[in-house]
Amino acid sequence: MQNYELTKHPAIYSQTYWGNFDADKNKTQQRLIDNRNQFVIDYNIKRCLLNGRRPMCVSRYLNRLASGPHRALYDHVEVYEARDRAIIVIMSPYGDHGIVDGFSQIYDLYASDSAKTYLLLATKADMWASVKKHKDYYAPRRLM
Numbered sequence: 001m002q003n004y005e006l007t008k009h010p011a012i013y014s015q016t017y018w019g020n021f022d023a024d025k026n027k028t029q030q031r032l033i034d035n036r037n038q039f040v041i042d043y044n045i046k047r048c049l050l051n052g053r054r055p056m057c058v059s060r061y062l063n064r065l066a067s068g069p070h071r072a073l074y075d076h077v078e079v080y081e082a083r084d085r086a087i088i089v090i091m092s093p094y095g096d097h098g099i100v101d102g103f104s105q106i107y108d109l110y111a112s113d114s115a116k117t118y119l120l121l122a123t124k125a126d127m128w129a130s131v132k133k134h135k136d137y138y139a140p141r142r143l144m
Contacts, residue, residue: 003028008037015050016078018110035107043088043121049079058087061127064134065101073118076110087127089120 004010004019006028013019013036021028039045049058058079066074076092091103092110103118110117 003033003036006033009040009045012040012045012048012080016048017076018078029112031112032108032110035109038107039109043080043086043119044083045080045088046083047081049081049087054079055124057124057127057131058089060131061122062089064131068101076115085124087122087124089122090117092117 001023002019003021003023003026004013004016006023007013007019010019018036049055054062062074062077062079066077073093074091075094078090080088080090082088089103090106090109092108092115094111094115101120103120106117106119108115108117
């Protein structure tokens with residue numbers, strides 16, 4: 001059985017890297033399943049935005065952040081859209097790195113104790129403004 005099948009929201013998690021882990025083989029903890037279920041409720045998640053299907057502003061914004069000085073932190077990145085159309089970006093790098101680039105630490109969503117989860121909540125307009133401000137509006141598109 002895969003992780004996404006253990007959640008109350010398999011349609012949201014079925015295409016994520018975490019969701020496709022073999023739950024038995026990886027000994028997925030119930031706490032992570034509970035946290036994933038709570039995440040959907042807390043942030044009113046509508047859907048996961050997959051690579052290649054993300055709005056251009058989201059891809060360019062993430063590429064800008066991931067090419068910056070904290071590149072190594074952008075591990076296990078997932079992007080979601082809330083019902084109010086807000087964009088939620090989570091990343092779960094291994095180790096404890098503190099808050100970076102406007103992200104806030106939340107409860108673990110990827111791996112218990114070994115990979116802390118950080119969240120960024122933004123609008124598409126905020127992302128476009130940031131991309132334009134940093135003059136990479138016309139930069140080649142590179143999907144994360």
